[in-house]
Amino acid sequence: MADMLFTAEGVTKRFGGVTALDNVSMQIPRGSIFGLIGPNGAGKTTFFNTLTGLYQVDEGKFLFDGKPLNVKAPHEVAQVGIARTFQNIRLFGEMTVLENVMVGRHVRTKAGAFGAIFRTPSARREEAEIEQRAHELLAYIDLSKRAGDKSRTLAYGEQRRLEIARALATDPKMVALDEPAAGMNATETVTLRTLIERIANDGTTVMLIEHDMRLVMNVCQHIVVLDYGKKIADGTPSQIQKDPAVIKAYLGGAHAEVGAKA
Amino acid sequence: MAKLMQLKQDKRTQMVWFVALGVLILILPFLAGMLGQAWVRILNVTLLYVMLALGLNVVVGVAGLLDLGYVAFYAVGAYTWSLLASAHFNLHYPFWVLLPLGACLAALAGLMLGAPVLKLRGDYLAIVTLGFGEIVRILMNNFDKVGLPWSDETYNITNGPRGITGIDGLNLFGLDLRKGLDVSGFNVSGFNVSGLQLYYFVFLAFAILSVIGVYRLQHSRLGRAWQALREDEIAAKAMGINTRNIKLAAFGFGALTGGLAGGLFASMQGFVSPESFGLLESIMILAMVVLGGMGHIPGVILGAVLLSAMPEVIRYAADENVQQKIFGVVLIAPEVLRNLIFSLALILIMLFKPQGLWPSPEKK
Ligand SMILES: Nc1ncnc2c1ncn2[C@@H]1O[C@H](COP(=O)(O)OP(=O)(O)OP(=O)(O)O)[C@@H](O)[C@H]1O
Ligand SMILES: [Mg+2]
Numbered sequence: 001m002a003d004m005l006f007t008a009e010g011v012t013k014r015f016g017g018v019t020a021l022d023n024v025s026m027q028i029p030r031g032s033i034f035g036l037i038g039p040n041g042a043g044k045t046t047f048f049n050t051l052t053g054l055y056q057v058d059e060g061k062f063l064f065d066g067k068p069l070n071v072k073a074p075h076e077v078a079q080v081g082i083a084r085t086f087q088n089i090r091l092f093g094e095m096t097v098l099e100n101v102m103v104g105r106h107v108r109t110k111a112g113a114f115g116a117i118f119r120t121p122s123a124r125r126e127e128a129e130i131e132q133r134a135h136e137l138l139a140y141i142d143l144s145k146r147a148g149d150k151s152r153t154l155a156y157g158e159q160r161r162l163e164i165a166r167a168l169a170t171d172p173k174m175v176a177l178d179e180p181a182a183g184m185n186a187t188e189t190v191t192l193r194t195l196i197e198r199i200a201n202d203g204t205t206v207m208l209i210e211h212d213m214r215l216v217m218n219v220c221q222h223i224v225v226l227d228y229g230k231k232i233a234d235g236t237p238s239q240i241q242k243d244p245a246v247i248k249a250y251l252g253g254a255h256a257e258v259g260a261k262a
Numbered sequence: 263m264a265k266l267m268q269l270k271q272d273k274r275t276q277m278v279w280f281v282a283l284g285v286l287i288l289i290l291p292f293l294a295g296m297l298g299q300a301w302v303r304i305l306n307v308t309l310l311y312v313m314l315a316l317g318l319n320v321v322v323g324v325a326g327l328l329d330l331g332y333v334a335f336y337a338v339g340a341y342t343w344s345l346l347a348s349a350h351f352n353l354h355y356p357f358w359v360l361l362p363l364g365a366c367l368a369a370l371a372g373l374m375l376g377a378p379v380l381k382l383r384g385d386y387l388a389i390v391t392l393g394f395g396e397i398v399r400i401l402m403n404n405f406d407k408v409g410l411p412w413s414d415e416t417y418n419i420t421n422g423p424r425g426i427t428g429i430d431g432l433n434l435f436g437l438d439l440r441k442g443l444d445v446s447g448f449n450v451s452g453f454n455v456s457g458l459q460l461y462y463f464v465f466l467a468f469a470i471l472s473v474i475g476v477y478r479l480q481h482s483r484l485g486r487a488w489q490a491l492r493e494d495e496i497a498a499k500a501m502g503i504n505t506r507n508i509k510l511a512a513f514g515f516g517a518l519t520g521g522l523a524g525g526l527f528a529s530m531q532g533f534v535s536p537e538s539f540g541l542l543e544s545i546m547i548l549a550m551v552v553l554g555g556m557g558h559i560p561g562v563i564l565g566a567v568l569l570s571a572m573p574e575v576i577r578y579a580a581d582e583n584v585q586q587k588i589f590g591v592v593l594i595a596p597e598v599l600r601n602l603i604f605s606l607a608l609i610l611i612m613l614f615k616p617q618g619l620w621p622s623p624e625k626k
Binding site: 054073105 | 475478479481482483484485486487489490492493494496497498499500501503504505511557622624625
């Protein structure tokens, strides 16, 4: 069996009467690009939210990097090595592009108030390192030119890329991207695809929620399909495209057929 | 090349302005002294407001936590000084004990306020902090008859609404600042530095230290975490920021500055009473932060200077004599006119400069 970075076992999450996740299990091999798809309201974002500690699961558990993922507060997840982006972009709008990425370094640095006020040598050194790393990451996503601008002034596609850079700044073992291509035009999506592949090549496992089937089918090695909170399929892109349950789920919903778009 | 020259020119004019401003700040108390010592006192109070606004700016402007009870920390600092350096308990500790102690007690009060409100935001937070400010004021008002369950005796801790009088001044190197400095011995005959003018320079030093401290905090790992919290708490958590800890730190640092200013206030004033620490005062400090430019230190300083000086200038301008001169009669009572103009000015600023008079720049 391949080396698994992340495992979910029988995860269930209910919101009152709605069972948003119903006994969902999956395994993500280290270094892979893993797709999580499904019609609107299938429970994809809810899965991210439980795995990143925003919600507590009702049943089931997660394993990450060989250990049970016992998070009591969302901020512990970044420490463990999981970073995420948000479906509805959540940048720090009044902060500059560079500062947004610098915030991502928070969890890997430790200077406190004393170091800040007295500008101790160690705090200054750390600050310089944070800034340099942030600049590197901006170059990585090709946004260096906008480093000094407030992040709310960026174009939509740029904001999505910046969210990815900010997540990468936490030195994650796995990044969870929630619909990174939403609102992007065709050119931007191509750039995004290259970026995602580069992230995986550089050793970070990618978990991708996406409605853009062309992107998902091209970039993912493995895909899980959710529908009404249940896992209805699990396999390679070509297996998923042929899966009758998947086709039915997509045709039954408001979405285009999986195969047609791919 | 021309561009480089231009840049050099800009740098030079900037330098000139900077030096001019510095000189102005240094001679200001003497200029004000020519108009009367009351004006020097206004300058000193302005410097205290600069400190208070900077402290509140950490909480409201940088970390985005609305605090309507900030004056409570000012009160803690002022009462710490007043109780431990006055005839009230006949204690007379020196400033280097009292100022740090007052600041630390205020910070502690800040943590006490912070801990129960960690989960609150916006309006709810505002209400609770408002209540906290009122509680502190009411405690000071009523702690003149503190009884213990096992005895009938009552203890007078704060002297209630009558306040505490006869508070020690700041004593620096054996010099009681309130007494002023007589430099006629140095052959500068007739030239005296008044007590209030000496206080001005002490307050100025503390205000400058506050600016440096707050600036450095804001531009640090902790400062960025505060801003991230203000911008989006969920995203901040996802970045691994322990929002509980940094919220407490924000309340603590804001309170620390307030407590320090409170101690300085008591040492200059010689008299404190709960009346000085009401809700209106908290709102005034908040207005300085908001009108100046939230989270932007130059803006906050401008807000503090304008809002603490404006009422005094209007007081002068709205004077009966001035009205008499212009209109021949006194049309509106000066006190009413003063409040009218002040409120109007605030409304106009918010209408035309909703981001504050001097908000942080769009590009860095
Ligand atoms: N905080 C919540 N409280 C109550 N119900 C919720 C909550 N979050 C999600 N749900 C419900 O759970 C279900 C799954 O929602 P979720 O956002 O996970 O879907 P999704 O797969 O991400 O859909 P989309 O493709 O539209 O983003 C929906 O029925 C939604 O209404
Ligand atoms: Mg979603």
